[in-house]
Amino acid sequence: MYDVIIIGAGPAGCTAARELACSGYEVLLVEKFKLPRNKSCSGVLIKKSMDLVRQYFGEEVPEYTMCRPADNRGMIFTTDRGQEYRFEQEGLNIWRSSFDCWLATKAAEAGAELRDETAALSCDEQEDCILVNFKGASLYSEKARIAIVCDGVAGSVRRKLIHAPQNYITTYQTFNKGSIDLDHHYFYAYLQPRLSEYDAWFNVKDDYLIFGVSVRDASKLEHYYSEFIGYMEKHHNAKIEKREKAEKWLMPHIMPGCPINYGKGKVLFAGEAAGFLNPMGEGISAAMESGFFASKAIEKIDLSGDLDLETVYSAYQDNTCALRDYMKRQWNFVAGMAGTFDHMRSEA
Ligand SMILES: Cc1cc2nc3c(=O)[nH]c(=O)nc-3n(C[C@H](O)[C@H](O)[C@H](O)COP(=O)(O)OP(=O)(O)OC[C@H]3O[C@@H](n4cnc5c(N)ncnc54)[C@H](O)[C@@H]3O)c2cc1C
Structure with missing residues (x-):
């Protein structure tokens, strides 16, 4: 029985895994693909992402994950009104394959057990634990007291649990x-x-x-x-x-109000699986922050007895409140710039 099983070794899953492993929990981090795996991304680490890497991983982003030119100096938006908005900011230009693999290695070095080429198929809620079914070299299951699903935008594990249509x-x-x-x-x-x-x-x-x-x-x-x-x-x-x-x-497709799905029962959601995504090139930072706060919420309770899930969910929601407000402001700001994001303007 693990304390926590984390599904998906993107920025959300790796951050959650490292934080929990550093705090002494028995953690299993599983990734569907062989690492390093490809993830379609522009690979811009804005300053906030760089700061979060330092804060959560205790190191600077290593040079081997970067591409030429290594420094990203900001974003330039051109709108339908022909206006140009320049957002100058220190940032990095990285390949997601090597960056995410580095994050996963850091989680493993902190003590998390890392299994790549292992797809989680489903999570079954049981009275005292969560049973996660896997497909690796064979079909098998593992148990944990609680799980965090960070399987990204179209993750099938999250979709099986909530059966909600997604745009x-x-x-x-x-x-x-x-x-x-x-x-x-x-x-x-x-x-x-x-x-x-x-x-x-x-x-x-x-x-x-x-x-x-x-x-x-x-x-x-x-x-x-x-x-x-x-x-x-x-x-x-x-x-x-x-x-x-x-x-x-x-x-x-982020909707007005930026609805977040925090999880179901003993399975928390983090990163894009939960709906955390900012429009200003901030998917990675939002994923890392939400993964971190999901693990901090789990650390609030005693995993050896009956699980106090109410405390977990309210801590997770409280801790991510500022992130969610920030997302709403960012979407509204982008909507103010251009007609393409008009549907997000209603949440002013
Ligand atoms: C074209 C594009 C450009 C982008 N550019 C930027 C950018 O420049 N900067 C930025 O900050 N953000 C950018 N983003 C957003 C950013 O990529 C995402 O928001 C971020 O990767 C989300 O992190 P995550 O950990 O939630 O999910 P992911 O990074 O998607 O990680 C999910 C992981 O779960 C694994 N997984 C899925 N299903 C299973 C399963 N059943 N079992 C086990 N593992 C599973 C996947 O293989 C994957 O490794 C971009 C997105 C796109 C599409």
Whole structure:
């Protein structure tokens, strides 16, 4: 019997695992894929994420996780009204595969048992524990007093538990060799309905020029992508010599009020699985913070007797209250900038 089983070794799961292991709990951290695994991401660590890494992992982000240019100097948003908003800020440009793998290694070094290539299939609530069913080399189960599900945006474990419909945004980005007249140190977002149903973006990682669009209706991907490439050719002299790869992913479609699902019974949710996501490039920081606060909430109770879940949930909600308010303000701020996020404006 573990004290806590954590499902998903992204920033939320690794932060929760390290915190609990450091506090002496028996922790099992499972990851569906072999580490290092790919995660579609722009890989911008804003200053807040860098600070949280220092705070929760006790170290600076290692250089080997970074790509060229290693420093991200901020974000530049261009809106449908043609206005440019510059957010200058110290940040880092990392590959998620090596960054997340480093986080998982840190959790393991702190004492968490790390099992990759192991998919959690479901969680069964039992009277005194939670039974987690896995598929690794074989089908088997493990028990824990409590679990944290950090299985990301479309995680099947969370979906099986709450049976709630979820709206997704589809993201699509391509990695290209070529040239462009933009400063490689910035992340560029285009909040223009002509170019995407959500946002379109450009950034540079090593020798790749990355162009991305996000849409609610996946059948419109190609249309928006070609509009966006045409726009970048015209306005920024983009020249694509060779497309090396392309990837599709999902993001939660955040609704006004930023509803968060904190969990069900002895299973807490954290990170994107719970609904934590900020629009200003802050998925990683929101995931780490929520993973940390989920584990802090568990530390509030005695795991050896009857579980005081009321205390766990109220501590988790109280601790993440500021994060949630911040998310609402950020979404509202972005909605104020551009018509593409109008639906978020109602929560002013
Ligand atoms: C295109 C794109 C660009 C982005 N750019 C940025 C950015 O520049 N900066 C930023 O801060 N955020 C960015 N984000 C958001 C950020 O990537 C996410 O918000 C963040 O990764 C969420 O962390 P998480 O730990 O909740 O989930 P994830 O990072 O998704 O981790 C979930 C983990 O759970 C594993 N898993 C899933 N199911 C199971 C299972 N059944 N059993 C075991 N393991 C399982 C997955 O394999 C994965 O490793 C971007 C997102 C997208 C889509």
